[in-house]
Amino acid sequence: MGRTTRPWQMSTNTDSGVAARVRSGERAALEQAFNSHGGAVKSMAMRVLREESLAEDVVQDVFVAFWRDPAKFDDSRGSLRTFLVTIAHRRAVDLVRAEEARFRREERVPQESEPSIDDEVWTRALGDTVRKALDELPDRERKAIAMAYFGGLSYVEVARRLGEPEGTIKSRIRAGMTKLSVSLAGVST
Amino acid sequence: MSHSDIRDLIPLYALDALEEPEAAEVDRHLKDCEDCRQLLSESYQVTSLMADDGPAPSHVWQRIDYQISDLEKSEIVDLATRRKQRRWMSIALAAATAAVVFAGVTIMQQSIEGDEALVALAGGVADNQGSVVADFVVDDASVAQVVLGVDGVGYVIPTDSLAPLDSDRTYQLWVITPDEKVISAGVLGATPGPSTFTWKGDVAGFALTREVAGGVVSSDGDVVSLITDI
Numbered sequence: 001m002g003r004t005t006r007p008w009q010m011s012t013n014t015d016s017g018v019a020a021r022v023r024s025g026e027r028a029a030l031e032q033a034f035n036s037h038g039g040a041v042k043s044m045a046m047r048v049l050r051e052e053s054l055a056e057d058v059v060q061d062v063f064v065a066f067w068r069d070p071a072k073f074d075d076s077r078g079s080l081r082t083f084l085v086t087i088a089h090r091r092a093v094d095l096v097r098a099e100e101a102r103f104r105r106e107e108r109v110p111q112e113s114e115p116s117i118d119d120e121v122w123t124r125a126l127g128d129t130v131r132k133a134l135d136e137l138p139d140r141e142r143k144a145i146a147m148a149y150f151g152g153l154s155y156v157e158v159a160r161r162l163g164e165p166e167g168t169i170k171s172r173i174r175a176g177m178t179k180l181s182v183s184l185a186g187v188s189t
Numbered sequence: 190m191s192h193s194d195i196r197d198l199i200p201l202y203a204l205d206a207l208e209e210p211e212a213a214e215v216d217r218h219l220k221d222c223e224d225c226r227q228l229l230s231e232s233y234q235v236t237s238l239m240a241d242d243g244p245a246p247s248h249v250w251q252r253i254d255y256q257i258s259d260l261e262k263s264e265i266v267d268l269a270t271r272r273k274q275r276r277w278m279s280i281a282l283a284a285a286t287a288a289v290v291f292a293g294v295t296i297m298q299q300s301i302e303g304d305e306a307l308v309a310l311a312g313g314v315a316d317n318q319g320s321v322v323a324d325f326v327v328d329d330a331s332v333a334q335v336v337l338g339v340d341g342v343g344y345v346i347p348t349d350s351l352a353p354l355d356s357d358r359t360y361q362l363w364v365i366t367p368d369e370k371v372i373s374a375g376v377l378g379a380t381p382g383p384s385t386f387t388w389k390g391d392v393a394g395f396a397l398t399r400e401v402a403g404g405v406v407s408s409d410g411d412v413v414s415l416i417t418d419i
Binding site for chain 1: 198201205206240250252254256372401404
């Protein structure tokens with residue numbers, strides 16, 4: 001299977017230059033990365049956490065982590081934006097799950113902040129291209145992906161909340177992601 | 190799990206939708222499998238499109254910039270300063286090495302030498318006019334000291350009297366504002382060492398609580414100690 005260079009891969013020269021400057025301790029390079037990608041990082045954190053102050057904490061955490069260990073960014077694997085947004089999602093999910101674990105530990109019923117299974121809430125604010133790609137998915141696949149990605153839930157937890165077998169949810173997510181990969185191929189970040 | 194099984198999990202891994210045992214297995218597999226690393230990169234490309242490219246929150250850059258300066262300061266503190274602050278150094282030597290902090294803070298890994306540097310810095314800040322210096326006390330013994338400088342950089346220096354927690358628990362520091370809001374200032378770990386936090390604003394008090402590992406967004410209060418007399 002041959003692979004062609006995608007637009008997002010073409011931006012890596014700039015990204016690698018910024019990363020190299022960060023590695024050499026140039027704080028202006030980090031600020032440049034922040035100005036370019038801080039909005040995307042915050043928007044990802046907001047989608048999961050839905051609280052401004054927590055999302056800003058994640059933004060801070062992501063860029064300080066990049067400053068402390070810029071070598072973790074590998075420009076052959078994708079853009080700097082993708083790298084930073086991916087870290088932001090992981091950190092946001094960690095916060096959500098810590099809160100979930102607290103509820104379970106205290107044997108309490110989660111409050112209304114529990115992620116809704118109404119994926120419309122999550123997908124409403126997405127850009128046109130991404131929203132269209134999500135809209136083209138079967139409802140069941142879109143819902144499973146939205147609950148996992150925007151709700152910070154594991155597929156096991158998604159299955160529990162939807163009352164479906166874990167294997168079914170796993171298959172839906174996998175199928176939906178495969179379709180998204182095809183429909184969004186070539187979309188630049 | 191076979192390569193095929195792991196490959197099936199990659200899209201879920203990219204969504205952060207795996208739980209720990211499976212995620213760890215995927216992590217191990219990725220170290221040696223270029224095919225799966227490539228698939229993961231492509232999956233991350235899809236997930237990153239779910240973020241919007243709005244304006245960067247410029248006020249957060251000030252916090253980042255400040256925190257980096259603070260990290261650099263902690264690395265260049267010299268031995269003379271540390272000797273001068275012997276009283277502060279003496280309480281840190283048994284400290285653990287990790288502090289995970291959010292709410293205006295960071296994730297830091299401190300070596301023992303780094304611990305000493307932080308303690309020395311805290312001592313210097315404590316001597317400055319306008320700094321807030323307070324003790325978390327349990328049974329008449331200080332379990333941790335809090336120092337907050339006028340520049341908004343704070344330090345938490347646990348003492349030997351702070352009991353270690355099980356690994357699934359953590360200590361968490363909270364700032365109490367004059368209008369009685371309680372805001373997380375950092376997750377300190379199960380066996381905290383000296384760590385930093387940032388807080389720019391008025392402070393009416395601090396709280397130290399025990400929480401589930403990873404910290405919580407809001408606490409219902411397994412309060413270890415409360416400081417309200419600032």
